Amino acid sequence: LAKTTQPISMDSYEGQEVNITCSHNNIATNDYITWYQQFPSQGPRFIIQGYKTKVTNEVASLFIPADRKSSTLSLPRVSLSDTAVYYCLVGRSTYKYIFGTGTRLKVLA
Amino acid sequence: EPEVTQTPSHQVTQMGQEVILRCVPISNHLYFYWYRQILGQKVEFLVSFYNNEISEKSEIFDDQFSVERPDGSNFTLKIRSTKLEDSAMYFCASSVGRDWRGAYEQYFGPGTRLTVT
Numbered sequence: 001l002a003k004t005t006q007p008i009s010m011d012s013y014e015g016q017e018v019n020i021t022c023s024h025n026n027i028a029t030n031d032y033i034t035w036y037q038q039f040p041s042q043g044p045r046f047i048i049q050g051y052k053t054k055v056t057n058e059v060a061s062l063f064i065p066a067d068r069k070s071s072t073l074s075l076p077r078v079s080l081s082d083t084a085v086y087y088c089l090v091g092r093s094t095y096k097y098i099f100g101t102g103t104r105l106k107v108l109a
Numbered sequence: 110e111p112e113v114t115q116t117p118s119h120q121v122t123q124m125g126q127e128v129i130l131r132c133v134p135i136s137n138h139l140y141f142y143w144y145r146q147i148l149g150q151k152v153e154f155l156v157s158f159y160n161n162e163i164s165e166k167s168e169i170f171d172d173q174f175s176v177e178r179p180d181g182s183n184f185t186l187k188i189r190s191t192k193l194e195d196s197a198m199y200f201c202a203s204s205v206g207r208d209w210r211g212a213y214e215q216y217f218g219p220g221t222r223l224t225v226t
Contacts, residue, residue, distance in 0.1 A: 032211040043113075043144075043200040043217030044152060087152075091211045097142065097154035 004088050009104040018075045020103050022088030025069050031091025033064060033071045036099070038085045044099065047086075048073065075105075083107045111135045113218035115201050121224045122191055130186045130221045132201030141184045142202040142215065143176065145169070152200070157207070158184065191225045198222050 005023040012018045024033070032051055036044040048055055050062040050071070061074040075082055085102040114133045122128050134141050143155040156166045158176055175187045184203075188195055202215040 030210045034211055034214065038152070041198065041220070041222070043202070043220050044215075045217065046214040049212075049214060089211060092209055097144070097157070099144075099152040099154075101151060 004090055004100060006086075006088050006100070006103045008101060009106070011106045011108060012078055013108050014079055015077050018078050018082070018105060018107075020073045020075075020086055020088075020105070021070055022073070022090075023070045024088070024090045027068050028091050031068075033062065033068075033091075034089045035060070035062065035073050036087045036089065038087065038102070039083075044087065078105075078107045080107050080109060111216075113201055113203055113216050115199075115218040115221050117221060118219065119222045119224070121226065124193060124225055125190050128188050128191055128223065130188075130199050130201075130223070132184045132186070132218055133182050134184055134201065134203030135216055136182070138203035138205050138216070140164075140204045140207045140213075141176075141178070142204075143186045144200045144202065144217075145197040146200065146220075147197045155186070159207070188223075191223075193225050196223055196225045 032049055034049040035047045037047050038044045048057055048060050048062045050064050052064050055062045063072040083106050085104050087099050087102040116131045120128055141158040144152050145155055146152045154167050155170045156176055157164045173189050177185050198220040200220045201218040204213045204215045206213040
């Protein structure tokens with residue numbers, strides 16, 4: 001089971017780009033990397049998923065280096081409404097439904 | 110955009126009472142899940158359900174819990190005799206597929222806040 005490590009919390013200001021890095025040193029060859037977002041009192045919401053290189057959607061970008069031992073979720077120009085907890089799940093931790101403590105992002109005005 | 114719905118949004122019950130939490134997963138999804146989140150704590154997996162049977166359950170999901178898909182659209186979680194420590198947000202989720210690569214996203218409902226007094 002790929003163990004993930006991500007910062008417990010981050011602060012940012014509105015309009016800034018936020019990068020949250022997740023470390024997953026023992027990622028398996030075929031594992032996907034998935035990020036979820038959770039607002040207070042709501043269910044987690046899928047943000048983005050990738051396998052290698054870069055994935056971009058309307059919400060975020062996901063950067064995965066060649067060795068795949070880490071990944072970075074990039075949120076462009078955050079707003080107050082991006083204040084949430086962000087979870088990184090890898091391969092079998094997704095299969096085994098393990099949500100860790102995540103990264104608590106606080107966006108300041 | 111299709112979404113998972115849950116009812117009720119908030120349920121208050123007395124200790125020892127039975128509660129049924131209801132969920133309507135996304136219509137073409139095949140895998141269904143229940144999670145819970147105690148206030149301020151992690152999202153915890155309870156159970157997954159596929160092809161009308163439990164495919165996996167956690168140690169939290171003891172004999173007090175049961176799940177059912179009574180018809181083609183609803184998915185329910187029953188707690189037979191609630192305890193104070195069952196107070197939590199309960200989230201239902203569904204997915205099209207499931208594999209060990211983690212390639213399938215789960216769609217979560219808005220949750221039911223269960224308060225046991």
